[in-house]
Structures are given as structure tokens and as C-alpha cells.
Amino acid sequence: MEQVSKSVPVIIERLKTHYPVVNTQLDHTSPFELLIATILSAQCTDNQVNKATKVLFARYPDPKSLSGASLDDIKKIIFSTGFYNNKAKNIKACANKIQTEFNGKVPRDIRSLTRLPGVGRKTANVVRSVCFNIQAIVVDTHVLRVSRRLGLTHATDPVKVEFELMDVLPKFVWNDIGLQFIYLGRRICHARKPACDRCFLNDLCPFAAP
Known part of the structure; x- marks a missing residue:
């Protein structure tokens, strides 16, 4: 991990150079809309x-109506989003819980968010980082793949990957680097x-090594 630690600042700098502005591609006007x-x-x-x-x-613009x-x-x-039966049940139940237990407002803390139906750590961290500007690492399939290939983690469980990345990456980059890894995963990796x-x-990546 010593070699990985040395490469982290370079990885961060290059990602910032190539993807200086990163934003979620999901349209939303509120924390509730982004959550759903x-x-x-x-x-x-x-x-x-x-x-x-x-x-x-x-x-259905708010928790009460949904x-x-x-x-x-x-x-x-x-x-058209697929798995619509489970998704419909989850977003209706999620909206109901927000309305009845949180006065119609999406909570900020990870514990409350992950108590909502259909909400795991990934979804919770998306909302926390984008809407509440709380430093959090979102681990989706792209982030998992890219971080493993770069040798930043060897875990396969998304939660373990999240915590291992939190150990090796400085907190001030958590919000951006998740999205930067997603951009990299979609476009190149x-x-x-x-x-x-x-x-x-590629010169820092064990996976790309000849």
C-alpha cells in the first residue's frame, strides 16, 4: 500500500485536470427528487x-403527493427504468416515511437515510454529497472497478470499498473523486x-501494466 499512497496525490491531480467540473447527471431540483x-x-x-x-x-412533486x-x-x-415493481413499492414507501417520520424533509445523516426503503449507502451518499455538501464517497460499479484496477482497494463489497477508499483518500476529495471515477469508468476504463x-x-495503474 506504500506505493499506492505515493500515487494518490498524482491520481487526484490528474483526475482534477481532466475532469475539473463534475456533477451528477440525474436531473433534480431538490434532495427529494435526487433521492427518488x-x-x-x-x-x-x-x-x-x-x-x-x-x-x-x-x-408527484413532493413526498406527500408521491x-x-x-x-x-x-x-x-x-x-422504462426496469425492475419497476420493486422500484415503485420502494419510492412510494420511501416518500411515505419521509412524510410521516421526517416532516416531509429528506434527512441529512447516513443512519436516517439508510432507514428509508430502497436506500443503501450508495444512494444515501449521493444525496449527502450533492445536496448537503457532506464529503462522502459514492461507490457504484464504475467506482468499484476503477478503484480496484488502480490498486486503491482489493475489496469487492461496495461498503468495504467505500471505507477502504476513505482510508487512502483525503477527505476533501471524496465528493469529486467518486464522480471523477464514474466519468473515467464510463469513458475510458x-x-x-x-x-x-x-x-x-495508465502509468500508475497495475491493471494497465504490460
């Missing part, structure tokens, strides 16, 4: 989620055919 959109984003593209939430939030919506109507709206020849981190 992130739940829907499981196994679905951001673009498809944005199409569904545009309709969903126009009809918690009172019929499951059938929710399912019809979010059908693909799962099946990573473009190592044009990756700006």
Missing part, C-alpha cells in the same frame, strides 16, 4: 431515469474493453 431518481437509477441509464422522473415529478399515489400509476410512469492506451492514469 437515484433509487430509480439502479440498473438503468441516467438518461432513461431523467425521462421518467420528468413525468413523475410533474405529477406517498398518496397509486402503485399502478407509479409503475406506468417508471416502467470500461468493464470489458478498457482503453488503457489512452488513459491518463
Whole structure:
């Protein structure tokens, strides 16, 4: 891990150079909208989620209205996001819990967020980092893959990866680096055919080593 520690500042600097401004690609105007959109984003593209939430939030813009919506109507709206039966149940139950237990406001702390139906640490950290500016590392499939290939972690469980990354990365970069890894994973460090020849981190990456 000593070699990894030495490469961390360089990795951070290069990511900042190539991706100086990073933002979530999920459309939202409130913590509630981002929370619901992130739940829907499981196994679905951001673009498809944005199409569904545009309709969903126009009809049900807050926890009170969504918690009172019929499951059938929710399912019809979010059908294109996949796994719509479970997702519909989760977002309705999530909205209900926010309305009844948190006075209609999305909580900020990780413990309360992960008590909401359909919300794990990844979804909670998306909301905490984007909406509340709390430093948190979001571990999705891209972050897991990129961080493992770079040797920053050897874990496969997303929660373990999150905590190991928190140990090796300075706190002030947590919010940005998760999104930067996502950008890198989507554009260069693909799962099946990573473009190592044009990756700006290939000289630091054990996976890319000849």
C-alpha cells in the first residue's frame, strides 16, 4: 500500500485536470427528487431515469403527493427504468416515511437515510454529497472497478470499498473523486474493453501494466 499512497496525490491531480467540473447527471431540483431518481437509477441509464422522473415529478412533486399515489400509476410512469415493481413499492414507501417520520424533509445523516426503503449507502451518499455538501464517497460499479484496477482497494463489497477508499483518500476529495471515477469508468476504463492506451492514469495503474 506504500506505493499506492505515493500515487494518490498524482491520481487526484490528474483526475482534477481532466475532469475539473463534475456533477451528477440525474436531473433534480431538490434532495427529494435526487433521492427518488437515484433509487430509480439502479440498473438503468441516467438518461432513461431523467425521462421518467420528468413525468413523475410533474405529477408527484413532493413526498406527500408521491406517498398518496397509486402503485399502478407509479409503475406506468417508471416502467422504462426496469425492475419497476420493486422500484415503485420502494419510492412510494420511501416518500411515505419521509412524510410521516421526517416532516416531509429528506434527512441529512447516513443512519436516517439508510432507514428509508430502497436506500443503501450508495444512494444515501449521493444525496449527502450533492445536496448537503457532506464529503462522502459514492461507490457504484464504475467506482468499484476503477478503484480496484488502480490498486486503491482489493475489496469487492461496495461498503468495504467505500471505507477502504476513505482510508487512502483525503477527505476533501471524496465528493469529486467518486464522480471523477464514474466519468473515467464510463469513458475510458470500461468493464470489458478498457482503453488503457489512452488513459491518463495508465502509468500508475497495475491493471494497465504490460
